[in-house]
Amino acid sequence: MEDEPPPKAEVQAETGPSELAVRLAEALVFASSEPVSARALGQILPEGEEAEAVLAELARRYEGRGVELAAVAGGVQFRTARDLAPNLRKVVQQPRRLPRVAMETLAIIAYHQPVTRPEIEALRGTSLSQETLDLLLEAGLVAPQGRKEAPGRPTLWGTTPRFLAAFSLGSLADLPRREDLLAGPPAAGA
């Protein structure tokens, strides 16, 4: 450290920034949590160094590399090269849970398809919100399957192939039978 700067500083004074100045700028910009201005850099540079020239030299050295010196509000900051972003991006899947209402509606559609909205509401004993239906549509688990030939021609709903895939079912026939789900005597008694 002590043998480096003196000779170079003198030489560089005429031709450009010293190696120490560039190293200092590199380290400062790297470690700062805020963009570094030429003025801020000037405070730690040796006497006689031009902060602007040092930053220009630093930017030149990083050209085309994995990391580049970007001019941002208030100064400069290192940024990873934009062309590398797709390689660096790591997508973490964080699937949502279906809300209970949506799960119930899905189950009713699965077991009673094709089924109209009023029928779903009658089965659940409560009204079905558009949100819930939209959520199931968005998830691709249900789809309209024509209309019922009845007054008002209400839409019929059914499950999609994606529903089968999501629940690892070969076909709808693989759904557990209703009779197996509902324990006999209590259901009959009610």
Added chain:
Amino acid sequence: MEDEPPPKAEVQAETGPSELAVRLAEALVFASSEPVSARALGQILPEGEEAEAVLAELARRYEGRGVELAAVAGGVQFRTARDLAPNLRKVVQQPRRLPRVAMETLAIIAYHQPVTRPEIEALRGTSLSQETLDLLLEAGLVAPQGRKEAPGRPTLWGTTPRFLAAFSLGSLADLPRREDLLAGPPAAGA
């Protein structure tokens, strides 16, 4: 510096990592707040690239610069060159210094982990203040590691990967052996 990268990149194209691989490694390690392992780098490198070789090439390119590649905590991390610290300390925000008691407690946890609070207190011959423990926890240097199967099930404490990074250690195996610590007490004690 302009005479450095271009010729090498061409030479390396046949014998070593590709320029893209080095740029990717540079960007990834630069972007991370934690040390990056060769395994993690390998996941984003193009087919046929050796992560270890890419990191070695990257380290070589940063030698003597303002920012250097250090092997710590099972991976690599960019850090400012040590000789620049006196200049940087003036402008870069530093974490709080650990008082002697905290350093001693940290050493005990590092050497005796997993260790309970009463065990730490027995070693030091005095009670451990909540402040000290809070300080180490806040700095992310220690963490609970389960409970001891003993009456009261006291919490067991151990060091974190951040501890390794903070003290530039590759792994806990880099800590000197206790016998070696005691071998030179006159020197250390003085």
Added chain:
Amino acid sequence: MSEASSSGQLLLRLEGFEGPLDLLLELARAQKLDLARISILALVEQYLAVIEGARAVRLELAADWLVMAAWLAWLKSRLLLPAGSPEAEEGERAADVLAARLAALEAMRAASLWLGGRTMLGRDVFPRGVPESFVEIDRSGFRVDMPALLAAYLGALRRAQAAVRYQPPPLTVWTVQDALGRLEQLLGSVPDWASLEQFLPEQLLAPDERRAALASTLVASLEMARDGGLRLRQERPFGPILVGRVEGGAGGGR
């Protein structure tokens, strides 16, 4: 003499020690010897001298200082015994334990110094000030599974059933009005005196319903008897109640 003066100095700094073990370690270091070869007896005497000195100037001492002093006094009494006696051996073992504890603490002091001498992140070297994160969280997927689907289905059906309000099955009641009609209808076709039971409807079978119908018929017959439509007779308490036609003119049937 030098011992006394050093004790005095230590006394002034007693507050600065991290407990009795810390002071003992400092005293051991003052012996400028390998920790393995320090004189525990000399150490004990120095510690006790410090504590005595503190008491002389009425310094408030925390309990652990005094507990250590008591234990060291006991240790000293054992160490002064002639070698070979069981008590002396006990003292030797305790002295070894103390020396081991001091060595362990000394090792950790050294470890702490060693750590402090490392290249420290944030002191000697600095990490990147603005780390970037390339992690994107994809929340578009849904987590579904068959048990949850089935549980939801059963839950929905159960709740829908619970929503239907409980309605008790309607009771078939033979009203007084019904009984009046039947009495009037049958009165002409029965012989002179007939038991009240004979006027009950044939279709009622349930015992509860039969008793309710009997009560209604009795009330109806009393009403008709009052109006002179029929006569009633009972031979004895709780005996069968007999119903008779009114022959021609009126007549109190009571």
